[in-house]
Amino acid sequence: xxxxxxxxxxxxxxxxxxxxxxxxxxxxxxxxxxxxxxxxxxxxxxxxxxxxxxxxxxxxxxxxxxxxxxxxxxxxxxxxxxxxxxxxxxxxxxxxxxxxxxxxxxxxxxxxxxxxxxxxxxxxxxxxxxxxxxxxxxxxxxxxxxxxxxxxxxxxxxxxxxxxxxxxxxxxxxxxxxxxxxxxxxxxxxxxxxxxxxxxxxxxx
Numbered sequence: 001x002x003x004x005x006x007x008x009x010x011x012x013x014x015x016x017x018x019x020x021x022x023x024x025x026x027x028x029x030x031x032x033x034x035x036x037x038x039x040x041x042x043x044x045x046x047x048x049x050x051x052x053x054x055x056x057x058x059x060x061x062x063x064x065x066x067x068x069x070x071x072x073x074x075x076x077x078x079x080x081x082x083x084x085x086x087x088x089x090x091x092x093x094x095x096x097x098x099x100x101x102x103x104x105x106x107x108x109x110x111x112x113x114x115x116x117x118x119x120x121x122x123x124x125x126x127x128x129x130x131x132x133x134x135x136x137x138x139x140x141x142x143x144x145x146x147x148x149x150x151x152x153x154x155x156x157x158x159x160x161x162x163x164x165x166x167x168x169x170x171x172x173x174x175x176x177x178x179x180x181x182x183x184x185x186x187x188x189x190x191x192x193x194x195x196x197x198x199x200x201x202x203x204x205x
Contacts, residue, residue: 009100012037026093033096037111049116049157056156057120059166060149068170069148076177080144089141092118095150102180104151108158108173117153121146151177 013025016032023031059065083098084090090098095118099105105114122139124146142150155173156166164172 030093049113053116053120056153060152069152072174073148089143091141109154117150
């Protein structure tokens with residue numbers, strides 16, 4: 001007998017519920033990943049990832065990158081809301097589910113990278129963190145703005161076979177998401193997607 005990847009991930013939920021029966025599912029899974037899984041994965045790359053993530057985060061202030069992320073945000077916002085909580089924010093477990101649903105994880109980034117991206121962005125929300133610090137609460141959520149930045153950062157971390165520009169990296173994840181099964185039914189401009197596809201192919205992506 002074999003277990004496919006979806007069932008393998010589902011097993012995390014079942015184990016987490018057994019280990020932490022008094023917790024909400026998302027908190028239980030997050031704790032299970034933190035304590036039982038993540039310490040054994042990508043140990044060598046963890047600290048290098050953090051440095052690369054911070055460099056990538058700085059690139060999100062580029063005006064051209066901001067414009068592409070805004071266009072992508074206009075399309076994926078309704079899908080984001082399906083995963084977010086009532087405050088339109090995400091904890092790690094919801095973030096993880098979104099990335100897995102669109103196959104960004106594990107096809108584009110690792111679990112270690114995903115966790116580092118999420119918690120670095122949690123620390124960036126200065127206004128919210130002032131309140132949390134005052135009330136001795138550890139920041140553990142991101143809003144839609146930071147979620148969009150996570151997509152941009154992910155594109156900067158992905159190991160392409162050819163050297164390409166930051167804009168092309170972002171266009172790749174734009175194309176990757178909109179060509180996924182979740183978005184094929186959405187009325188997006190097919191000509192734009194075709195232009196992106198041709199542009200990336202010409203550059204060997």
